[in-house]
Amino acid sequence: MSHGLLSGHPPPSIEILQAWLDDHGAVINSHVEITESFDGWGIRATETIDEGDLVCMIPKTAVLSHRTSSLPLLTLPPTSVDGIEAHWPILQLSLAILHELRLEVDSPFFGYLQSLPRDLILLPVFWSVEKIAGEDGRLGLLWLKGTEAERDMARRSSIGLGLNELNTFYQTHRLHLPSTKYHPSPSPFEAFYHAFALVSTRAFVIDLYHTVGLCPFADLLNHSSTPHTQLASDKDVCHICGSLPSCKHDILNANDVPRRLEQVPPHTRKIMEETIDCVELKLERSVRGGEEIWNWYDDNIGDARSLVEWGFVGEDFADEGITWELSDILGTDISFKRVYAGMIASGVIKDMMDNIDVEDPLVGLPDRMGLLSVSHEGQISGYLFAAVVIGRVLLDEVPGHTELAEVMRDSLEEIERRANANEFRGTDAEMSGQTKSNTNKGPLSPITGQVVKEIINLLETRLTKFHHSEHQVEDLYTIRDTLSSDAKLQRMAIMVRIHEQSLLESTLHKWRELLA
Numbered sequence: 001m002s003h004g005l006l007s008g009h010p011p012p013s014i015e016i017l018q019a020w021l022d023d024h025g026a027v028i029n030s031h032v033e034i035t036e037s038f039d040g041w042g043i044r045a046t047e048t049i050d051e052g053d054l055v056c057m058i059p060k061t062a063v064l065s066h067r068t069s070s071l072p073l074l075t076l077p078p079t080s081v082d083g084i085e086a087h088w089p090i091l092q093l094s095l096a097i098l099h100e101l102r103l104e105v106d107s108p109f110f111g112y113l114q115s116l117p118r119d120l121i122l123l124p125v126f127w128s129v130e131k132i133a134g135e136d137g138r139l140g141l142l143w144l145k146g147t148e149a150e151r152d153m154a155r156r157s158s159i160g161l162g163l164n165e166l167n168t169f170y171q172t173h174r175l176h177l178p179s180t181k182y183h184p185s186p187s188p189f190e191a192f193y194h195a196f197a198l199v200s201t202r203a204f205v206i207d208l209y210h211t212v213g214l215c216p217f218a219d220l221l222n223h224s225s226t227p228h229t230q231l232a233s234d235k236d237v238c239h240i241c242g243s244l245p246s247c248k249h250d251i252l253n254a255n256d257v258p259r260r261l262e263q264v265p266p267h268t269r270k271i272m273e274e275t276i277d278c279v280e281l282k283l284e285r286s287v288r289g290g291e292e293i294w295n296w297y298d299d300n301i302g303d304a305r306s307l308v309e310w311g312f313v314g315e316d317f318a319d320e321g322i323t324w325e326l327s328d329i330l331g332t333d334i335s336f337k338r339v340y341a342g343m344i345a346s347g348v349i350k351d352m353m354d355n356i357d358v359e360d361p362l363v364g365l366p367d368r369m370g371l372l373s374v375s376h377e378g379q380i381s382g383y384l385f386a387a388v389v390i391g392r393v394l395l396d397e398v399p400g401h402t403e404l405a406e407v408m409r410d411s412l413e414e415i416e417r418r419a420n421a422n423e424f425r426g427t428d429a430e431m432s433g434q435t436k437s438n439t440n441k442g443p444l445s446p447i448t449g450q451v452v453k454e455i456i457n458l459l460e461t462r463l464t465k466f467h468h469s470e471h472q473v474e475d476l477y478t479i480r481d482t483l484s485s486d487a488k489l490q491r492m493a494i495m496v497r498i499h500e501q502s503l504l505e506s507t508l509h510k511w512r513e514l515l516a
C-alpha cells in the first residue's frame with residue numbers, strides 16, 4: 001500500500017530545488033553540483049575546492065523544523081513509553097513533515113520536499129510489516145537475529161522509536177493533523193512511516209529553538225567516516241524565539257550580556273547582530289574536482305547503527321563493536337552489580353588497564369566508561385573483563401575491593417603475558433632462549449584459566465544466537481551472492497552478520513590459543 005504523498009507529481013527535479021534554494025537565500029559554492037550517487041543523489045566538486053571554503057550556507061528560516069512548519073505545536077502526550085521525552089523532537093518533526101507533505105504544492109517547502117526520496121525508505125523497523133517489506137524484510141530480520149542491529153532496534157523500541165511505539169504515537173495524533181486540499185482525510189500509517197524515515201535518514205540537530213530539522217541541500221551529502229565536512233550551527237540561540245543576537249527573552253549578567261552568549265567574544269556578538277543566522281558546511285580538507293564531498297553524520301556509526309537509522313550498510317564498521325548488557329554477564333543479582341559499580345567508581349578498572357604495557361593487548365579500555373564490548377580490533381573491554389571476573393568466576397566468594405582488584409590485575413597480567421609469549425613464539429619460533437618468563441609456560445593459574453574459559457564461553461554463546469548459527473562465514477558469502485537481485489534487505493542484513501561473526505571468531509581464536 002502506498003503512502004499517497006506527492007503521488008501524481010513529476011519525479012524529483014534538481015531545477016525546482018535550485019530555484020527554491022535561491023528564493024530562500026541559500027548560498028551554494030559555485031564549484032559544487034548535485035550528482036547521482038548510491039541509488040539517489042550526492043554532492044560533487046566540479047573543481048578543486050580548498051580547505052576552509054564553504055560548501056553551502058543555508059539560512060535557518062529555510063530549515064524545515066516543527067518551528068518553521070505551519071503545523072500547530074503539539075503538546076507532549078501522556079505516555080507509558082519511558083524516555084519518549086528525549087525523542088519527542090523526532091516524532092514532532094515527523095508529524096510536521098507529514099503535514100507539509102499533505103499540503104503538497106501549497107506548502108512553502110514544496111520546492112524542497114519534491115526533491116526528497118518518494119518511496120518509503122525501508123529501515124529495519126518496518127521490515128516486519130509484510131505489505132511494506134514483504135518476504136525480503138521477514139527473512140532479513142531473521143539474519144539480524146543476535147546482531148548489534150537487533151539490539152539497537154530493541155534499544156530504540158524501549159525509548160519510543162520501535163514499530164509499536166510509532167503506531168501508538170500516530171494513532172493518537174493522526175486525527176489531529178489538519179485536513180488539506182489534497183488530503184482531506186487522515187493519511188495511512190505508511191505516510192507517517194515515510195515522514196519518520198526521512199527524519200531518521202536526513203535530520204540534523206540545529207539548535208535549541210528548532211531542536212532537529214531538515215536542512216535543504218546540506219542533507220544531500222552522503223556519509224563517510226573520513227568526511228570533508230560536517231554541519232556547523234550556532235546552537236545557543238534563544239529557545240523561545242530562536243534569535244541568535246540578544247533578545248527580549250534573555251537573562252542578562254551583571255555586564256548586560258545575555259548569559260547564553262557569555263562565552264562569545266564581544267566582536268563576534270557584534271557580527272551576530274548584523275548577519276543572518278545560517279547553518280554552514282565548510283570544508284575541513286580540500287576536495288578535488290570530480291570527487292564526491294562526504295559528510296560526517298555522527299560518531300560511532302558502524303554497520304548496525306547505519307542500517308537501523310540510515311537504512312544502508314557502509315564499509316566503515318567503526319562503532320563500539322559487539323556489546324553486552326550488564327545483566328547478560330551479571331544476571332539479575334543486585335549484589336554483583338553493586339560490587340561492579342563500586343569497582344568502576346573507585347577507578348580500579350582503569351588503574352588495572354593503565355598498568356598493562358604490551359603491544360596489541362587482548363583487553364583494552366574503550367572510550368565509553370562501562371562499555372561491555374569486543375572492539376573492532378578484537379579487544380575485550382576492561383569493563384567486560386571485570387564483569388566476567390566478578391559475576392562468573394568469583395561467584396559467591398566475592399572478596400573485598402582490594403583483594404578483588406588484585407585478583408583481576410594478576411589474572412589480566414597473566415593473560416597478557418601469555419598472549420604476548422604466544423605471539424612471540426608464533427612469529428619467531430626459531431629464536432631460542434628468549435621466552436620471556438617461566439610464567440608463560442605450563443597451565444594458567446586456576447582463576448585465570450577459569451576467566452579465559454568464561455570469556456570463551458561468552459563469545460561462543462553470542463555466536464549461537466545468530467540465525468542458522470551453524471553457517472561458516474564462507475557459507476554466508478555464498479548465500480548472499482546467490483540471493484535474487486531484489487533481496488536487498490537480506491543482503492544488507494547478511495553483511496552485518498558476516499562482519500560480526502568474523503569479529504567474534506577471530507577474537508575467540510585468540511582466547512582459545514591461551515588454553516592451547
Ligand SMILES: C[S@@+](CC[C@H](N)C(=O)[O-])C[C@H]1O[C@@H](n2cnc3c(N)ncnc32)[C@H](O)[C@@H]1O
Pocket residue numbers: 037038039040041042116117201202219220221222223224310311312313314
Ligand atoms: C542525508 S541522505 C543523503 C542524500 C541521499 N543520498 C539522497 O539521495 O537524498 C542519507 C541517505 O543517503 C544514503 N547514503 C548516505 N551515505 C551512504 C553511504 N556511504 N553508502 C550508502 N548509502 C549512503 C542512505 O540512503 C542514507 O539514508
